[in-house]
Amino acid sequence: MSIREKILSDVKEAMKAKNEFLRDTLRTINAAIKQVEVDNRIEMTDEVVLPILQKEIKKRQDSIELYIKGAREELAKKEQEEIDVISKYLPQQLSDDELETVIRTIIIKLGASSVKDLGAVMKDAKEQIGAKAETKRISEVAKRLLS
Known part of the structure; x- marks a missing residue:
């Protein structure tokens, strides 16, 4: 259904x-x-x-x-x-640790090293994570990890 x-x-x-x-x-x-x-x-x-x-x-x-x-x-x-x-209609949201792990993996895969690479990281993260985390949370974690 x-x-x-x-x-x-x-x-x-x-x-x-x-x-x-x-x-x-x-x-x-x-x-x-x-x-x-x-x-x-x-x-x-x-x-x-x-x-x-x-x-x-x-x-x-x-x-x-x-x-x-x-x-x-x-x-x-x-x-x-x-x-x-x-x-209730959204998939189970990722915990902070799970989200950080996924974004770290994306950063390593892309070879991102600074906040300048945030766009590429966000694009990949949105595709991979989808509705399992809010875009705002993804962005905050990605910025923190790239800083």
Whole structure:
């Protein structure tokens, strides 16, 4: 079962359970996926859906920061709950040690020696790691290792 099929199935389950929050969150995610599908006229595979889910999580993380600055804790909490729902559809995230090991291997393979090589390292890391780590985490580790 693909991620998209799982989301649609979970929407139905949420409707049966009368869980409005889960239903609405999953419908929002499905709408984002459908928008990309329609705009780009492509088949939605897991490889296409995963970056969309990561983007949706990033949007909510940005919103949380703004809500906290604006002293709107209840809205920040709601956004965090949505992140928790969306995260269930992403693969298991790499630990800091695992991420560092993968990036060290890439740096050695590419012969990267300074921050000037960050672009090449990031390109390779994104291809190899995919949705198993956020781009921000990958970037932070790569910068630290190249410094």
